[in-house]
Amino acid sequence: MGGYGRPPSPPRLRADVKSALRRVIVLLAATRPALVMGDFNDGETMPAITALDGGGGFVDAFRAANPGAAGATAWQRPWAPQATALRRVDYIFVSGAGGEVACASRVILDRPRRLADGRTLWPSDHYGVLAELRLFGIKCAP
Numbered sequence: 001m002g003g004y005g006r007p008p009s010p011p012r013l014r015a016d017v018k019s020a021l022r023r024v025i026v027l028l029a030a031t032r033p034a035l036v037m038g039d040f041n042d043g044e045t046m047p048a049i050t051a052l053d054g055g056g057g058f059v060d061a062f063r064a065a066n067p068g069a070a071g072a073t074a075w076q077r078p079w080a081p082q083a084t085a086l087r088r089v090d091y092i093f094v095s096g097a098g099g100e101v102a103c104a105s106r107v108i109l110d111r112p113r114r115l116a117d118g119r120t121l122w123p124s125d126h127y128g129v130l131a132e133l134r135l136f137g138i139k140c141a142p
Helices: 011-029 061-065
Strands: 034-039 058-060 090-095 102-108 128-133
Touching: 011 034, 058 061, 061 090, 061 102, 061 128, 090 128
Parallel strands: none
Antiparallel strands: 034 090, 058 090, 102 128
């Protein structure tokens, strides 16, 4: 699929892999709660994301809990003195639990630390996403 140090896959191969993955995910999600999470390398309006969110029977946990928040997760330059993440490409999708599945969700690991020599170091080039979910009859914390 491409990535650091690897040539990108041909677009048709990426589309075939995404399509096959979506079919497996939707099939499993039809019979039980399912979580699909990670770096999707696509923004919220891209077909790979919209195919899961809503139309695919999944709920974007971050968006459900934070309808108006930007939620940028990528691409942070690890040595930059300031935040550089501008896009949201990391997601937690949940199915089989209804629309009110997300109790809370937030972006995490989005703060740098100072090294002994004064330089800034961010945890990663991506921020994390954390979600508290209502699954298997477990209620949200007050």
